[in-house]
Amino acid sequence: MKPFHHTLLTASTTLLVIVACGNSADQGGKDSTGKTQDLSKNTLFIDSLKLRQTAKFDFENADPGSLPPGWSQFFSGSGGTSWKITNDNGNKVLAQMYSDNPGNHFNIVVNDTITAMNMVLTVRLKGVSGKHDQGGGFVWRFTDKDNYYIVRANPLEDNVVLYKVQNGIRTDLPLIDKGKTYGVSVSKLGNGWNSMKLVVKNDLFSVFLNDKEIFKVQDNTFEGAGKVGLWSKADAVTYFDDFEILTY
Numbered sequence: 001m002k003p004f005h006h007t008l009l010t011a012s013t014t015l016l017v018i019v020a021c022g023n024s025a026d027q028g029g030k031d032s033t034g035k036t037q038d039l040s041k042n043t044l045f046i047d048s049l050k051l052r053q054t055a056k057f058d059f060e061n062a063d064p065g066s067l068p069p070g071w072s073q074f075f076s077g078s079g080g081t082s083w084k085i086t087n088d089n090g091n092k093v094l095a096q097m098y099s100d101n102p103g104n105h106f107n108i109v110v111n112d113t114i115t116a117m118n119m120v121l122t123v124r125l126k127g128v129s130g131k132h133d134q135g136g137g138f139v140w141r142f143t144d145k146d147n148y149y150i151v152r153a154n155p156l157e158d159n160v161v162l163y164k165v166q167n168g169i170r171t172d173l174p175l176i177d178k179g180k181t182y183g184v185s186v187s188k189l190g191n192g193w194n195s196m197k198l199v200v201k202n203d204l205f206s207v208f209l210n211d212k213e214i215f216k217v218q219d220n221t222f223e224g225a226g227k228v229g230l231w232s233k234a235d236a237v238t239y240f241d242d243f244e245i246l247t248y
Contacts, residue, residue, distance in 0.1 A: 052247050052248055053247055054244065054245065054246045054247075055114060055245045056242070056243070056245075057094075057111075057243045058092075058242055059092045059094050060092050062094075063085060064084070064085045064087055064092065065086075066085065067083050067085075068085060070113055071109055071110065071111055071112060071229075073107075073108065074108040074109075074110070075105065075106060075107050075108060075145065076105070076106045076108075076145050077101065077104050077105030077106055078104070079098065079101030079102055079105040079234075079235075080098050080100075080101065081096065081101075081107040081108070082096065082097045082098040083097075083107070083109040086239070088126070088239055091241065093126075093239040093240060093241045094230070094239070094241070094243070095237065095239045096109070096136065096236065096237060096238050098237075099130070099235050099237050100235060101235045102132065102234060102235075103132040103133065103233075103234045104234075105233065105234050105235075106145075106165070106170075106231065106232075106233055107231065107232045107233070107236075108139055108142070108145060108148075108229060108230075108231050110139060110142050110229030111227060111229055111245070112227070114227065114228055114245055114247070115225045115226060115228075116225055116228060116245070116247040117141070117200075117202075117223075117224060117225040117226075118200050118201050118202065118247065119140065119198075119199075119200050119228065119245060119246060120197070120198070120199050120200070120244075120245075120246040120248075121138050121196075121197065121198045121200075121228065121243075121244070121245055121246075122195065122196070122197045122198075122242070122243070122244045123137075123138070123195070123241070123242060123244070124193050124195050124196075124240070124241045125137070125153065125194060125195075125196060125238060125239065125240050125241075126191065126192060126193045126239040127153075127155040127156075127189065127191055127236065127238055128191065128237040128238060128239060129236075130156070130234065130235045130236035130238075131235060132233070132234035132235050133154060133156065133232070133233040133236045134154055134155045134156045134236045134238070135152060135153045135154045135155050135156075135189065135232070135236060135238055136152050136230060136233070136236060136238040136240070137150060137151045137152035137153055137160075137196055137230070137231055138151050138152075138196065138198050138228070138229075138230065139227075139228065139229040139230060140198070140200060140226065140228050141224070141226035142226045142227040142229060143226050143227075145168075146165060146166075146167055146168040147166055147222065148164075148222070149162070149164050149165075149205070149222060150162070150163050150165065150231045151163070151198055151205070151207055152231060152232075153186070153189060153196060154189075155188075155189035155191065158185060158186055158187070158188055158189055159182070159183050159184060159185050159186060160184055160186055160196075160209055160215075161183030162205060162207060162215075164219060164221050166222075173217045173219050174217070175216065175217055176215070176217065176218055177216075178215065184214050184215050186209055186214065193241075194209065194210055195208075195209070195210050195211065196208065196209055203219055203220040203223070204216060204217075205217045205219070228245055
């Protein structure tokens with residue numbers, strides 16, 4: 001098996017520059033020019049965040065048909081889960097492929113080596129199929145399959161919702177200045193690629209969709225560090241790519 005590639009850098013200032021890697025824009029939007037990217041221009045920095053490290057996973061060096069080394073999958077409910085690398089028009093992506101789960105089922109994959117309390121997460125995701133559910137999103141402060149936070153975008157409902165899962169029970173959280181609204185409705189997500197970003201600073205979570213901030217949530221149920229990963233629900237077949245984790 002080829003070694004699974006990710007870029008890991010450290011920084012002592014709030015300006016972090018990485019070299020982009022992956023396919024060209026016509027094969028999933030990846031930059032192959034070799035130009036450096038100034039992340040301070042497209043990542044929200046709150047109160048001059050001091051970055052500790054960044055890891056970017058483009059999955060291009062992973063072998064199709066298997067879960068990349070350094071990742072673990074979990075599920076809760078009465079179905080199964082199958083996270084693996086698959087090919088999307090010449091572009092390798094990490095996908096949740098199990099398509100026969102009931103509506104009460106959660107699919108989770110987390111990185112084994114990164115544990116963080118505060119972070120900036122970005123990813124591109126594509127909701128491919130699903131009758132009960134579609135799409136997905138981020139997991140953070142994960143301690144086990146029954147305790148973590150999630151925020152997800154659902155193309156079936158065209159909304160984005162942030163939850164906590166505590167002792168196996170999922171609860172949507174109220175939005176700052178809006179209250180308990182079950183997240184927010186968004187423009188039609190369709191079956192193409194969308195981008196998500198999440199900024200986590202202590203008990204404040206800021207959520208972005210396609211480069212626009214859509215809401216904030218404040219919650220202190222899980223205050224410590226935890227693992228970071230991706231999530232989908234029920235029978236959602238979902239592709240993820242260009243997953244980036246910046247910790248501070």
